[in-house]
Amino acid sequence: MTRKQQRMGMIVGGLALLAAAAGLILYSISDTLVFFYTPSEVVQNGVMPGTRFRLGGLVEKGSLVRDEGTRVHFTVTDTDKQIPVTYQGVLPDLFREGQGVVAEGKLNARGVFVADTVLAKHDAKYMPKEVADALKKKGVWKEGEKMSRSTTQ
Amino acid sequence: MIAEFGHFALTLALATALYQFVMPLFGAWKGDVAVMRSATWAAFAQCALIASAFAALTWCYVTSDFSVANVYENSHSAKPLLYQFAGVWGNHEGSMLLWVLILSVFGAAVALFGSNLPVTLKARVLAVQGSIGVAFLLFILLTSNPFLRLNPAPIEGRGLNPILQDPALAFHPPNLYCGYVGLSVAFSFAVAALIEGKVDAAWARWVRPWTLAAWMFLTIGISMGSWWAYYELGWGGFWFWDPVENASFMPWLVATALLHSSIVVERRNALKVWTVLLSIVAFSLSLIGTFLVRSGVLTSVHAFAVDPRRGIFILAILAVFIGGSLALYAWRAPSLQQGGLFAPISREGALVVNNLLLASAAAAVLIGTLYPLAIEAINGAKLSVGAPYFNMTFGPLMVPLLILVPAGPLLSWKRADAWAVAQRLWVAAVISLVIAVAVLAFVHRGPWLAPFGIALGVWLIVGTLTELVERIRLSRAPLALSWSRLIGMPRSSFGMTLAHLGLGVTVIGIVSVTAWRYESITVMKPGGTVDIAGINVKFLGEHPATGPNYTADAGSFAVKVGDRKITTLTSAKRTFVPSRQTTSEVAIHSFPTGDLYLVMGDKQPGNGRTVRMYFNPLAPFIWLGGILMFIGGGLSISDRRYRVGAPRPSRRPVAQAAE
Numbered sequence: 001m002t003r004k005q006q007r008m009g010m011i012v013g014g015l016a017l018l019a020a021a022a023g024l025i026l027y028s029i030s031d032t033l034v035f036f037y038t039p040s041e042v043v044q045n046g047v048m049p050g051t052r053f054r055l056g057g058l059v060e061k062g063s064l065v066r067d068e069g070t071r072v073h074f075t076v077t078d079t080d081k082q083i084p085v086t087y088q089g090v091l092p093d094l095f096r097e098g099q100g101v102v103a104e105g106k107l108n109a110r111g112v113f114v115a116d117t118v119l120a121k122h123d124a125k126y127m128p129k130e131v132a133d134a135l136k137k138k139g140v141w142k143e144g145e146k147m148s149r150s151t152t153q
Numbered sequence: 154m155i156a157e158f159g160h161f162a163l164t165l166a167l168a169t170a171l172y173q174f175v176m177p178l179f180g181a182w183k184g185d186v187a188v189m190r191s192a193t194w195a196a197f198a199q200c201a202l203i204a205s206a207f208a209a210l211t212w213c214y215v216t217s218d219f220s221v222a223n224v225y226e227n228s229h230s231a232k233p234l235l236y237q238f239a240g241v242w243g244n245h246e247g248s249m250l251l252w253v254l255i256l257s258v259f260g261a262a263v264a265l266f267g268s269n270l271p272v273t274l275k276a277r278v279l280a281v282q283g284s285i286g287v288a289f290l291l292f293i294l295l296t297s298n299p300f301l302r303l304n305p306a307p308i309e310g311r312g313l314n315p316i317l318q319d320p321a322l323a324f325h326p327p328n329l330y331c332g333y334v335g336l337s338v339a340f341s342f343a344v345a346a347l348i349e350g351k352v353d354a355a356w357a358r359w360v361r362p363w364t365l366a367a368w369m370f371l372t373i374g375i376s377m378g379s380w381w382a383y384y385e386l387g388w389g390g391f392w393f394w395d396p397v398e399n400a401s402f403m404p405w406l407v408a409t410a411l412l413h414s415s416i417v418v419e420r421r422n423a424l425k426v427w428t429v430l431l432s433i434v435a436f437s438l439s440l441i442g443t444f445l446v447r448s449g450v451l452t453s454v455h456a457f458a459v460d461p462r463r464g465i466f467i468l469a470i471l472a473v474f475i476g477g478s479l480a481l482y483a484w485r486a487p488s489l490q491q492g493g494l495f496a497p498i499s500r501e502g503a504l505v506v507n508n509l510l511l512a513s514a515a516a517a518v519l520i521g522t523l524y525p526l527a528i529e530a531i532n533g534a535k536l537s538v539g540a541p542y543f544n545m546t547f548g549p550l551m552v553p554l555l556i557l558v559p560a561g562p563l564l565s566w567k568r569a570d571a572w573a574v575a576q577r578l579w580v581a582a583v584i585s586l587v588i589a590v591a592v593l594a595f596v597h598r599g600p601w602l603a604p605f606g607i608a609l610g611v612w613l614i615v616g617t618l619t620e621l622v623e624r625i626r627l628s629r630a631p632l633a634l635s636w637s638r639l640i641g642m643p644r645s646s647f648g649m650t651l652a653h654l655g656l657g658v659t660v661i662g663i664v665s666v667t668a669w670r671y672e673s674i675t676v677m678k679p680g681g682t683v684d685i686a687g688i689n690v691k692f693l694g695e696h697p698a699t700g701p702n703y704t705a706d707a708g709s710f711a712v713k714v715g716d717r718k719i720t721t722l723t724s725a726k727r728t729f730v731p732s733r734q735t736t737s738e739v740a741i742h743s744f745p746t747g748d749l750y751l752v753m754g755d756k757q758p759g760n761g762r763t764v765r766m767y768f769n770p771l772a773p774f775i776w777l778g779g780i781l782m783f784i785g786g787g788l789s790i791s792d793r794r795y796r797v798g799a800p801r802p803s804r805r806p807v808a809q810a811a812e
Binding site (some may be wrong): 104 | 534674675
């Protein structure tokens with residue numbers, strides 16, 4: 001092999017590797033994106049059961065029910081629409097009724113959101129931006145939040 | 154008074170930084186040696202002034218001076234002394250002050266240890282450091298002044314966020330910042346070299362210790378952060394692909410690539426243009442990381458700044474430094490002389506592949522981190538890119554890299570014999586495959602890929618040891634000769650061996666926790682028991698407890714294996730006094746085979762508690778590997794050739810040359 005051929009080989013090899021990496025990125029990103037919806041958006045967009053998404057809003061006051069065992073039920077509201085949520089596991093330290101929450105999971109056939117991850121916010125200095133924006137739109141946002149999370153995955 | 158003194162010192166530091174930025178460049182342009190030399194003193198002065206400002210803020214914290222707004226917002230007089238210190242950087246303003254302090258310490262260190270640098274290069278490096286100082290001091294003074302007063306002064310502070318009150322987290326930000334900011338030195342050297350139009354082996358040798366130091370701090374900082382998340386956040390994971398974690402991980406990946414490519418510059422005088430680019434990119438990613446964390450644009454556990462003005466200011470700093478340095482690069486890089494031809498199969502070739510893979514991995518992480526921001530900016534849709542994306546892209550890019558790691562140091566420079574290397578590594582390959590098959594045969598849980606992940610870790614360890622054995626000719630030469638070769642090895646070779654071993658150890662830890670963790674979530678009443686992974690855990694009951702600034706419900710759990718009593722674990726729910734915020738204290742017991750991880754959750758009707766338990770097989774390996782990499786970096790940095798003043802041409806025997 002001449003030097004020129006060698007160099008070409010290296011360049012082609014390098015480019016092939018980069019192309020493979022780029023392909024991998026494009027393929028994965030379209031497959032693993034998770035959208036964020038408020039309860040109103042879930043109703044409006046008619047999100048299909050089985051689609052994975054993040055649900056954000058406030059935990060409705062008085063909606064938290066604990067089953068025998070470790071399953072919990074609560075309702076997420078944006079003061080307009082409500083979505084019932086069920087979660088198996090330990091809720092994060094900051095989970096409270098009347099406070100903001102982000103849950104990740106899927107709707108089941110009966111329209112109940114089955115969450116496998118729950119993120120809660122509280123009244124420190126920071127809150128999930130999605131929830132803040134969504135609640136701001138509804139005019140129920142309060143200053144500054146921080147979050148903690150809990151997952152069964 | 155003390156706060157005003159701090160503010161004044163900071164303003165003076167800005168003036169000094171301005172001098173350090175402008176005058177040495179002017180001196181280098183005019184060829185005025187005295188002006189160039191004055192950069193050294195400017196660097197010392199800037200460091201002393203910022204240190205005074207930092208000391209002033211620390212004083213305000215330790216004396217609980219709540220007339221200072223920053224102290225009021227982030228401290229409390231009942232807080233333990235350690236966290237009064239750590240509180241200084243547990244908030245936006247203080248952490249930025251720490252950032253510039255570390256920057257100026259690195260600048261002063263270059264001034265101090267750079268006596269063997271050519272006078273123009275040293276002046277230009279310090280000038281670039283000075284320019285970074287100017288930007289960030291302006292940022293602090295204009296948008297994030299920690300010395301603002303409150304009138305009237307409140308009686309009591311609001312307290313530090315309880316989840317930040319932890320020893321590992323107290324020292325996690327300083328470590329990480331040392332890593333971030335340490336990369337500024339490589340950046341300054343790269344920009345100075347572009348101005349000079351000269352990159353050679355000596356340049357690489359000067360930059361390398363600084364890159365190594367930054368890399369070590371990043372390694373230990375990331376490990377500590379991950380360890381903290383593991384035992385403090387209470388959901389049993391060690392890495393979440395959280396944007397803030399990514400912010401520190403991307404510079405680490407690129408710094409790792411830079412460490413490897415600078416070897417090629419040093420030994421073979423090749424890959425110069427690429428190495429300069431990596432130096433620029435590494436620090437640019439540090440700046441992007443600072444922006445992501447400090448501007449509060451992200452949805453994340455760590456982001457604690459909520460002021461868009463700051464975001465825009467940092468964005469401007471980003472644009473100037475990244476854009477400016479890349480423009481300079483585009484203009485000047487073609488004038489750098491290329492040298493050192495090599496065949497595709499050679500040590501250089503392997504290091505190029507290493508660099509391509511690491512850079513692609515960093516790009517994948519960057520895209521996954523910024524994608525949600527870009528989409529939201531474009532059409533307002535809110536989405537998140539979660540762990541699945543990162544696992545799908547990062548994993549496949551790392552596997553070929555990890556397979557190549559043991560082969561790299563066995564390849565000779567310039568042109569290598571792949572077959573000869575394969576022959577040396579076949580023992581390691583067989584051992585790894587045997588282990589994969591054994592794991593496949595005996596462990597019937599978890600994904601089928603996991604045994605191969607373990608095999609990969611074993612391959613890294615055995616392959617790296619093979620290289621060591623080859624190097625000292627163990628079993629081929631008399632033992633005494635091998636021994637003398639072993640102790641005669643340069644420290645940087647030991648460093649490489651240790652770092653690669655650490656990588657293998659971490660891989661094994663990550664794979665086994667991810668694939669074979671046991672989990673149990675149950676309601677336990679006092680006297681109740683749960684069996685997990687052959688361990689018997691009995692809930693003994695709970696009792697109230699108090700700490701300096703919290704009250705707690707502490708649950709006790711007796712741990713037994715068979716009939717043997719192992720220990721009693723205590724997990725608590727703490728409620729902090731100033732904020733009424735609660736945290737869960739995780740209880741962990743490390744067995745040789747892994748960690749028993751226990752968190753007591755909410756109260757249940759009838760005296761019960763939700764209790765979450767994990768058994769994380771080989772979990773400590775993850776951080777043990779990080780420590781090994783850190784020590785490896787330390788050994789490399791102490792290598793003789795970085796302390797010897799005069800740069801030597803690389804005329805060593807080929808088989809000796811390695812990092």
